[in-house]
Amino acid sequence: xxxxxxxxxxxxxxxxxxxxxxxVYETRDTTYYLxxxxxxxxxxxxxxxRRNSFDEQNEISGRYSWNFQKSTSSFNFTITASQVVDSAxxxxxxxxxxxxxxxxxxxxxxTHLIIQP
Amino acid sequence: xxxxxxxxxxxxxxxxxxxxxKCYPIPRHDTVYWYQxxxxxxxxxxxSFYEKMQSDKGSIPDRFSAQQFSDYHSELNMxxxxxxxxxxxxxxxxxxxxxxAFFGQxxxxxxx
Numbered sequence: 001x002x003x004x005x006x007x008x009x010x011x012x013x014x015x016x017x018x019x020x021x022x023x024v025y026e027t028r029d030t031t032y033y034l035x036x037x038x039x040x041x042x043x044x045x046x047x048x049x050r051r052n053s054f055d056e057q058n059e060i061s062g063r064y065s066w067n068f069q070k071s072t073s074s075f076n077f078t079i080t081a082s083q084v085v086d087s088a089x090x091x092x093x094x095x096x097x098x099x100x101x102x103x104x105x106x107x108x109x110x111t112h113l114i115i116q117p
Numbered sequence: 118x119x120x121x122x123x124x125x126x127x128x129x130x131x132x133x134x135x136x137x138x139k140c141y142p143i144p145r146h147d148t149v150y151w152y153q154x155x156x157x158x159x160x161x162x163x164x165s166f167y168e169k170m171q172s173d174k175g176s177i178p179d180r181f182s183a184q185q186f187s188d189y190h191s192e193l194n195m196x197x198x199x200x201x202x203x204x205x206x207x208x209x210x211x212x213x214x215x216x217x218a219f220f221g222q223x224x225x226x227x228x229x
Binding site for chain 1: 148150152158159160161162163164165166167172173175205207209211216217218219220221222223225
């Protein structure tokens with residue numbers, strides 16, 4: 001069975017601070033995919049990143065960066081110089097590879113990020 | 118760019134009624150997923166389709182059924198609605214089964 005743990009239920013920081021959202025996963029699949037999604041107050045789920053299990057390179061996209069460490073089964077997400085518009089619930093998710101099927105995502109419980117002006 | 122279209126956006130039904138949610142994937146996407154997100158909860162995977170065939174099944178109740186049509190749109194049929202079915206229902210689509218899935222804006226179902 002797959003599992004995603006986001007231990008931080010809620011984080012509150014002041015604007016311009018850096019913040020890291022933690023994600024730890026469990027899977028028996030040798031090939032799998034990790035995702036981060038953002039869910040702002042309006043409710044939609046916005047895709048941020050997908051990483052496959054064979055690519056451990058860290059990635060940076062503007063103020064966002066991701067640290068994938070297979071050895072600790074973690075896929076952490078850092079926002080640098082946070083802004084009020086970053087306030088949202090952030091979900092980490094995992095998808096296995098059952099041999100070509102359209103596997104559904106297993107989501108963590110989400111981290112509610114509050115950026116205070 | 119075209120996104121995933123879900124209709125209706127909001128739906129109010131009474132207990133024991135039926136509901137049908139529709140999903141129109143991004144053009145050329147051949148894979149559709151359905152998720153249910155209760156208030157304050159994470160999205161739960163219900164079911165997926167690839168090339169009009171059911172591909173993976175999650176925690177979809179027996180009262181629910183879904184299918185993908187020849188034009189790749191999908192419908193989620195929900196019968197004998199219960200108060201606990203009140204949730205945000207997301208559809209997502211992807212091109213083939215191993216690329217990122219993009220979500221629609223969701224259908225908010227309220228059962229009264």
